[in-house]
Amino acid sequence: MAPSPFIIVAIDGGAASGKSSSSRTLSERFNLLHVDTGSFYRAVTAELLRRGAPATDLAAVKTVLADLKLGTRLNGRSAMMEIGGRVVPDAEIRSLDVNTWVATYSAIPEVRAALLDYQRGQANTARQHGFRGLVMEGRDIGSKIFPDADLRFFLFADPNERARRRQQQGFQDQVAKRDTIDSQRLNESLRGATVIDSTFLTLEQVVEQMAAAVAAKLGEAPAHR
Numbered sequence: 001m002a003p004s005p006f007i008i009v010a011i012d013g014g015a016a017s018g019k020s021s022s023s024r025t026l027s028e029r030f031n032l033l034h035v036d037t038g039s040f041y042r043a044v045t046a047e048l049l050r051r052g053a054p055a056t057d058l059a060a061v062k063t064v065l066a067d068l069k070l071g072t073r074l075n076g077r078s079a080m081m082e083i084g085g086r087v088v089p090d091a092e093i094r095s096l097d098v099n100t101w102v103a104t105y106s107a108i109p110e111v112r113a114a115l116l117d118y119q120r121g122q123a124n125t126a127r128q129h130g131f132r133g134l135v136m137e138g139r140d141i142g143s144k145i146f147p148d149a150d151l152r153f154f155l156f157a158d159p160n161e162r163a164r165r166r167q168q169q170g171f172q173d174q175v176a177k178r179d180t181i182d183s184q185r186l187n188e189s190l191r192g193a194t195v196i197d198s199t200f201l202t203l204e205q206v207v208e209q210m211a212a213a214v215a216a217k218l219g220e221a222p223a224h225r
């Protein structure tokens with residue numbers, strides 16, 4: 001029997017479009033490494049804020065970036081970024097301060113360049129730990145990080161619905177403002193991707209669409225749940 005292929009699944013989309021929920025489920029169902037690149041940008045943002053490097057001071061930002069010692073720790077099937085051996089706690093990376101600044105820092109080319117190889121290197125982490133592939137979520141995964149991904153999804157949902165979802169999660173977050181700052185990257189990752197509009201779909205319906213495509217890539221018969 002041919003060995004199962006190693007697959008890369010890219011999921012891009014705006015804030016609260018359902019990227020994390022769907023990629024976590026796919027990760028569990030198919031034994032794929034789950035990589036939330038938004039959490040990486042959030043961790044780096046928290047570090048830049050902690051070290052007093054404002055987004056307007058490129059020299060200060062570059063100094064902090066040059067000094068970042070990035071590592072990866074696995075938490076179940078999820079890859080967590082370590083900075084100097086420490087995983088930035090979830091409460092910190094989801095704080096109002098980080099929500100407010102993350103898109104601004106993420107728009108700085110030097111910040112993106114600092115994370116490029118680190119993100120691509122997650123494929124090696126997945127291989128080393130015996131995963132069948134990885135599912136990576138973000139804004140530019142299908143366009144910049146893994147343009148040759150086996151599957152490229154773009155999750156769309158009406159902005160009001162996304163704002164409602166985020167509010168229900170109990171977070172203070174300016175979803176629309178981040179979307180505007182992220183818009184160029186979002187448009188690029190939309191091109192050529194399989195678009196799923198989740199505005200009127202349940203999370204389960206979204207996952208079933210994705211799971212059918214993943215199963216086909218892995219050479220499995222689709223599971224009926």
Ligand SMILES: Nc1ncnc2c1ncn2[C@@H]1O[C@H](COP(=O)(O)OP(=O)(O)O)[C@@H](O)[C@H]1O
Pocket residue numbers: 013014015016017018019020021022165166169198199201202203204206
């Ligand atoms: N299709 C959907 N219908 C209703 N709620 C959803 C749907 N997809 C995701 N959600 C909910 O919306 C919130 C944001 O989803 P999440 O996966 O964190 O989005 P993202 O990772 O894109 O920011 C979560 O509470 C999630 O349960």
Ligand SMILES: Nc1ccn([C@@H]2O[C@H](COP(=O)(O)OP(=O)(O)O)[C@@H](O)[C@H]2O)c(=O)n1
Pocket residue numbers: 013014015016017019037038039041042102103104106107137138139140141178179182185
């Ligand atoms: N691949 C990525 C992932 C996130 N980001 C930035 O990081 C921010 C936070 O990403 P996230 O995925 O945690 O955001 P949510 O979709 O969960 O709200 C985004 O608004 C982007 O500005 C990015 O620029 N590129």
